Amino acid sequence: MARIDRAEVERIAELARLELAPDEAERMAAELAAILGYVEQLDELDTDGIEPTFHALPLATPFRDDRAEPPLAPERALANAPDREGFAFVVPKVLDEDES
């Protein structure tokens, strides 16, 4: 399994949209390295041919019938908005660098 250093932590932080102070990044790198070191014990186990468990108990695929319910009242949909104009949520201008 891979090692993790400060540069890697900063790459991950950007993926997660977290901003870390340099010392914070250092500390996180050390803490994550310790935890990843601990989880390396899983390498002891041979799991070839073992099915992964995504859900502990088997279930049939649950479905919803295609019936529309009345939507949320717009005022309630927007009640928690940090910033709004009319019925739209407002965010700082999206620049190309923000494109995903």
Place this chain on the structure above:
Amino acid sequence: MRPPEHPTYEVVIGLEVHVHMRTESKLFSPAPVRYGEPPNHAVHPIDLGLPGVLPVLNRKAVELGIRAALATHCDVHHSSVFARKNYFYPDLPKGYQISQYEDPLATGGWIEIEVLPSAAGDDGYATRIGLTRIHIEEDAGKSIHDAVVAGADSSHVDLNRAGVPLLEIVSEPDLRSPAEAGAYLRTLQRLLRYAGVSDADMEKGQFRCDANLSLRRHGEPALGTRTELKNLNSFRFVEEALAAEVARQAGVLDAGGAIQQCTLSYDPDRHTTRVMRVKENADDYRYFPDPDLIALRIDDAQIDAVRRALPELPEAKRARWQAAYELSEYDAGQLAESRALADFFEAVVAALGGGARAAKTTANWIQRDVREALGERGVELDATKLEAGALAGLIALVESGRVTAQSARPLVSELIDHGGDPETLVRERGLEAVSDTGALEAAADAVLAAHPDVVEQVRAGEAKGLNFLMGQIMKRTQGKASPVAAREVLQRRLRGA
């Protein structure tokens, strides 16, 4: 066969199409699917990604997905998995899109496309385009960047579209020209509409296309570096944009340059492609199976049920009509173009008692009179008052000789605009064919008296004079004369009887 698009380079195109499935509610929430609503008027807490909400899969969306897969000869998988595609964007409420990744709904299909003869004189041809995969996913909302609406330094977010059920249909890189890309999209759109999967209205964003394009020297086995053209929102733009990108890439390669992998958008005014963003390193979407959802299991019984419910698709209709009705390939193709027109055609034929003769007559009336009238009005058939029964009635009146084709034809427009019963219209307008001998003899005498010279020629055995005299009789009776009766009277008079 397939003419090379470029003298030096082979053009390699793959298309990624996103279509809105025709459902009442969203893919994972009970919010209604609505278009043209004010922002955030068609959302459920699930679509807002509020803390604590959970998705539940819409059964109808899965059924429509299976329909699309069967209509395109794909294998529907017995187990497929919904995964989270993680990235941040304001119109992506949860910070991830629920999509399918490693285990899609269906893979490995194809559709047959037809490229029409080109203005350049290449003749048309048909070819098969492979489908890589079809998967189900949720749509995102809309970010409005337009400064007029959102202001110079902010954007607006509307989540009405968030969660609308999408099918992503990915083709193999089998397309060799913009024309083929256009034909592929039109065929796919027609198929999806026929199968009732989607209204596929591009204006409403129900049918969206991204394209991958690369060039390689003819005969070169390896694929060239590809670029991606995003949000091409009309068939015309797709073809124009691809042509522009072929020219751009060829220019770069001719100059000894290398193609840089990037995403482009098309500027229809300048007819050029513009780089939106360059991909240095691949995106890291951290896909993983969505723990809020159970794997989608579909057994053969469910697949067969959908297959049985699948309507006859255009290719099959055309083949059947050509065989059973002896329609020309052209007529059959045109009549099968939209499901509404095809169903109308079959209804009229049925009302006339079916059979090749009824079919051919009906085809003529639709291809000639109905199409022309629709063209003049610029409307689709199902937007008019024309009933299959009415057209059948009108055709029957003509066939039985009670109305001449000539006086019946204007009634088609009448029926399109106002509907009604042809029988009554004919009576009210006094359009019944005149076959009462008295009136015809009077008309014939008048004509003979007016054209002694022609009468001479005819008596001398010049047949074409006869047609002229017939035409004159028709004039005098405003086309109401039954041609059979008129000719009889005329010939009797010419014999001097």
Place this chain on the structure above:
Amino acid sequence: MAAETALQLADALAAGRASAGELVETALARAEAARPLGAFVHLRADGARADAAASDARRARGASLGPLDGIPVAIKDLMVHEGEPCTCASRILEGFVAPYPGTAVARLQAAGAVIVGRTNMDEFAMGSSNEHSVYGPARNPWDPARTPGGSSGGSAAAVAAGVVPIAFGSDTGGSIRQPASLCGVVGLKPTYGRVSRYGLVAFASSLDQIGPFARTAADCALALEAVAGHDPADSTSLPEPAPRLRDALCGDVSGLVIGLPREFFAADGVEPAVLEHVREAIAELERAGAKTREVTLPHARYAIATYYLIATAEASSNLARYDGVRFGRRAEARTLGDMYRRTRSEGFGPEVKRRILLGTYVLSAGYYDAYYRKAMKVRTLLRRDYEQALSGCDLIAGPTTPELAFRLGEKTEDPLRMYLSDIYTVSANLAGIPGLSVPCGFSDGLPVGLQLLGRPLDEATLLRVADTYQRRSDWHTRAPDPATWTGADR
């Protein structure tokens, strides 16, 4: 003398010896007295009084909704209650008011329960000490200098302090059972899928489960009956209807076979006092007619590593929605990118950031198979361990936690050491099976808990055994001394 149980209060209400209005005032007064414990982050005085009045009115009409009608209940601050705040003890949900009803709370209200307030917790349920809370820590009623455990520390403390007879929490890796053990109350984590997660703010979706705290197993049965059962709004909800659990409380365990995992009784890393009390409790159950046999869980030692990979991966994705766009606290910024980064960096505490980073890392390109997929496979091995073990016994018993309530601040500097205190609890979440902690003694005045683990959907057996044990013990009748609380928060 401990406060009344929910069933005792239900009798009093039925007999007209008490009114819901009185019970609410009592709960609010006790909450005030217990304020230094930091158990509550939001008291719902007016709403609770109105609900209690409605309950009394129903009862007067002879239209009581059942034993929970009029009983004061507390809920963890990550359970959505329509029209009420829900902050998950995080700055990032500052000011958020839920515009929709969560299933568990809606079912409690349908049963007439009176929700008096929202309890403290580790931010987004990430922690084992309740120290990672924007409101400050909750404290252990038995010693306010110590942790009540976490992440549902406030709910455990509220019940232990006698403020409410029943409180609800959530358990992702032990967040109900560990605080129950450290606070000397009963805590039950139901089978995964037993209680709807619709309206439970997600930490790790494939592990999270809502469950009750109470002083007695009988009250836990009453509480679980009210919220359990299939919910079509949760795709992972089990189809089974709510079980009639109180019928199972027959006070008889004769013939039951209790499995004792060798790995849970190995001396290393567990305080002797804890093992001593656990062994004594099991001996008491044997005197009551239960049999015991040794079982083995060969992969138990891998549970923590497996758990932290799965839980953080799911959390990193579940917490992406806190972006300052639609709700919650937004940091001012001129560009979208800065808005995201500042909002999330200022809004999340260090433990949440640590887990988001770990989870993002294990899912990121190139590591998915080595970490997440590997962990999902080890999860299969763990599940099989329990299937195997529980095929030879009716339930499994052992310690809930390796140690007694530790001092606040003792482990905050060492995340890994903090994680290890979940050693006995996480595997039940990974296997999806029910788990319960029942008080089984005191050491240096601090409670010790006995953990019972059962077969999927067999909460009944766990409650029956715990109830039988409580009929034969009096640990749950002891109460902490409120005099020790005053000034604890200063």
